[in-house]
């Protein structure tokens with residue numbers, strides 16, 4: 530089912546059978562949820578009846594008990610502890626790092642621009658994002674060749690994660706094809722994670738960033754017991770795995786979509802010229818980059834980097850007229866919801882004006898959730914949106930961009946949704 534054009538299949542299933550569809554996944558029964566009212570019920574109103582569940586068992590081989598896959602009290606404690614690292618004052622202090630990192634990246638593209646060879650605008654977003662996550666949250670940085678190694682290893686891990694998730698009904702002790710490759714890749718990322726943590730332990734002064742929050746945490750009873758090494762490792766791994774690939778994919782999609790919609794690109798340039806006039810964006814500029822933000826929102830609607838995520842019910846529940854059994858495995862899909870014609874007319878059309886103030890009130894809030902909803906809303910959503918605005922504004926006002934001739938888009942899904950062959954573009958300085 531999920532092998533060939535999986536998302537076309539899911540969109541058709543929702544159109545034909547509605548916002549809750551019971552389907553087979555191998556020997557297992559799963560439910561595809563896309564109706565905004567059901568999504569709200571599961572993630573917000575009755576969230577206590579749902580946990581991440583056995584579908585995420587495979588992901589735990591990677592992130593252990595990290596925040597992304599944990600539940601109950603452990604999750605609550607970790608979320609409370611980590612949230613301040615993503616609050617507004619900390620985010621605004623990150624803008625300088627973001628602009629520095631993007632500027633340095635554009636210098637790396639110079640020789641390709643001069644030689645008139647394409648720059649892959651998906652691939653190039655990855656080191657930008659790794660660097661931003663490492664510097665802003667963990668106060669460290671790694672060199673370019675190490676970034677490439679980390680990237681290659683994460684690719685293997687993502688690819689294997691997809692197999693693990695969609696064969697969740699098999700015991701985890703049965704190795705899936707590619708298991709040894711996966712274990713080797715995991716050890717590469719683990720080495721980087723261990724080094725980041727060891728470096729900070731040698732110089733443990735409180736820097737107010739996420740890593741300090743993890744390392745200097747005490748438990749709620751104030752017994753001064755620090756978080757154990759394994760938990761710190763699981764959290765750093767969770768943030769790395771959830772953090773950079775998703776934003777890089779989002780930016781890759783935005784560059785692709787702009788290349789296919791010259792009118793939207795022209796409007797974006799007009800806004801950037803009038804608000805920034807060639808400067809890098811500052812905190813004060815960002816609220817004025819309204820159309821830039823709409824472009825980003827529309828890109829996340831069409832191609833949410835996590836097009837599906839998962840829950841399992843503890844007890845029975847009522848979803849509309851349907852009686853959901855206990856232990857039901859749910860695939861919740863923003864990709865599908867974002868294409869429901871009752872909320873999104875001409876859903877395949879790229880139209881950033883859907884997100885202007887006048888049109889945004891036409892639909893329920895839950896018709897749009899690229900970052901999830903409710904208590905488990907993406908902890909990095911605001912960081913990611915800020916970063917996307919900074920990257921799009923900085924790069925777009927510096928270069929005209931054209932997709933390489935002969936390029937054919939092929940979406941590719943392995944937990945994250947990305948263009949399979951990257952986004953090769955010819956860049957011309959403006």
Ligand code: HEM
Pocket residue numbers: 596597598608662767768771772773775776779833834835838839898899900901902904905906907908909910912913
């Ligand atoms: C475009 C970029 C991103 C997208 C589309 C995205 C999407 C999501 C979604 C849909 C969830 C909810 C999953 C669920 O409810 O099961 C989530 C959770 C999470 N995301 Fe993101 N994310 C992005 C960027 C980031 C960044 C930059 C970070 C960190 C630096 C991050 C860290 C996390 C974490 C830790 C969670 C788990 C939160 C919890 O369960 O309390 N994400 N993300």
